Each structure stands twice: as structure tokens, then as C-alpha cells.
Amino acid sequence: MPTGVALRDARQQLFEAAERVLVRDGATGLTSRAVTTEAGVAKGVLHRHFADFDAFLAELVLDRLGRVKAQAAALRDAAGTGAVADNLTSALLSIFDPVVVAIVALVIARDELRTRLRAAGTARLPLVGESADLVAGYLAAERACGRIAPDADVDTLAPTLIGAAHLAFTERKDDPPEPGDVRKIVTTVLAGALR
Structure with missing residues (x-):
């Protein structure tokens, strides 16, 4: 994945990607790699914004x-x-x-x-x-x-x-x-x- 490219709203982009993966692949298919791949961003982007994957998922649900x-x-x-x-x-x-x-x-x-x-x-x-x-x-x-x-x-x-x-x-x-x-x-x- 390219680095140095600014994301408009990384959190929202990751949430939308997670929702697509979740609907398409179910709970077992929802991984941090699947989310970042779907969002078209480097895996580190998710961990830059969230402490871990469960923290990301909690924020997704709260959203x-x-x-x-x-x-x-x-x-x-x-x-x-x-x-x-x-x-x-x-x-x-x-x-x-x-x-x-x-x-x-x-x-x-x-x-x-x-x-x-x-x-x-x-x-x-x-x-x-x-x-x-x-x-x-x-x-x-x-x-x-x-x-x-x-x-x-x-x-x-x-x-x-x-x-x-x-x-x-x-x-x-x-x-x-x-x-x-x-x-x-x-x-x-x-x-x-x-x-």
C-alpha cells in the first residue's frame, strides 16, 4: 500500500469498509487485514487510529x-x-x-x-x-x-x-x-x- 497519502476521514473509511466486509463475509471474515484491504489502506492505518482490533470494533458498534x-x-x-x-x-x-x-x-x-x-x-x-x-x-x-x-x-x-x-x-x-x-x-x- 502507498504511504504518505493523506486519508480524508480514515476512521469513517475504515468503518465503511468493515461494514462491507461484515455484510459480505460475516463475523468470521471480519479481520483487520480484510478491513484495511477493503478500505485500500495499509494495515498500520487501523492501528494508528485504534489501540487494537477490538477497540476498532467497539467504535464501529458505537458509531x-x-x-x-x-x-x-x-x-x-x-x-x-x-x-x-x-x-x-x-x-x-x-x-x-x-x-x-x-x-x-x-x-x-x-x-x-x-x-x-x-x-x-x-x-x-x-x-x-x-x-x-x-x-x-x-x-x-x-x-x-x-x-x-x-x-x-x-x-x-x-x-x-x-x-x-x-x-x-x-x-x-x-x-x-x-x-x-x-x-x-x-x-x-x-x-x-x-x-
Whole structure:
């Protein structure tokens, strides 16, 4: 690899390369060499920006968590507008993109990564836990708007939705579920709670 060539945003370039490798080759194919090769940079670039590969992976997951938090704000802002089922269907389709599904598998596969993420204050199962919080926050906002039953247990409904959607997306890695299938999950889980 050439040296002395300035990289615009090495961290982001490495994250994007890691996401491509992870989706294409899975958790076992994600190595520091695979990432730097995919990014078209020397292997030392990764170690110049991160203490080790697990530190890089932890930052990758935390970067993705930042996106989930942005989605949470947007979803909460949607409370009271549109159809609840449509809002949640769109959110679940966005949350469980191929990168997130692959990252969840990666976190499950790497003990050291889970340890570092917990130390950083993530949910017990990063991305899944935060996604459940995202949905619970939205459902609570909809309950406050009167569009969800006042006695609806949003803290049970949210992880139920996330779990059912996660299963639907992981079972069909190469062919994610259709929006109609995700909407069916939403309407089934929320059948007794929607007003």
C-alpha cells in the first residue's frame, strides 16, 4: 500500500469498509487485514487510529448506535402523525438493515467486544437493547397522544416487536422480509394496544 497519502476521514473509511466486509463475509471474515484491504489502506492505518482490533470494533458498534439514537429522536417526533403501524414498520425496516443484523451477530460472537461495549454503557445486547428503547419511547409518546391504549405495557411491547422483527430479518439474510411482512408483525404485536 502507498504511504504518505493523506486519508480524508480514515476512521469513517475504515468503518465503511468493515461494514462491507461484515455484510459480505460475516463475523468470521471480519479481520483487520480484510478491513484495511477493503478500505485500500495499509494495515498500520487501523492501528494508528485504534489501540487494537477490538477497540476498532467497539467504535464501529458505537458509531452505529449513534445512528440508532438519531432514529429514536426522529421516531419520537413522528408520534401523533401518520399511522402508528406505518411509523413502526418504517422504523423497523431502517433499524434492521443488513449492517445492523451483521453487527448483532458479530457482538454475539466476540466476548471481548461485548465486554468493551458494556464498559462503554451499552445495552446487554448492543443495538438490540437500544432499538427496544427506541420503540418503547415512541410507543410511550403515542400513548401520551391517546393513540395507544393507556394501559398498554410499552416496556413489554417494544422488546416483543424488536425480537420478532430481528428473527424475521436474521432468518432471511439474503432476502430481507417485505415491508408488508414487517407491518404484519407490528399489527399483530400491537393488536390489543392500538386505538
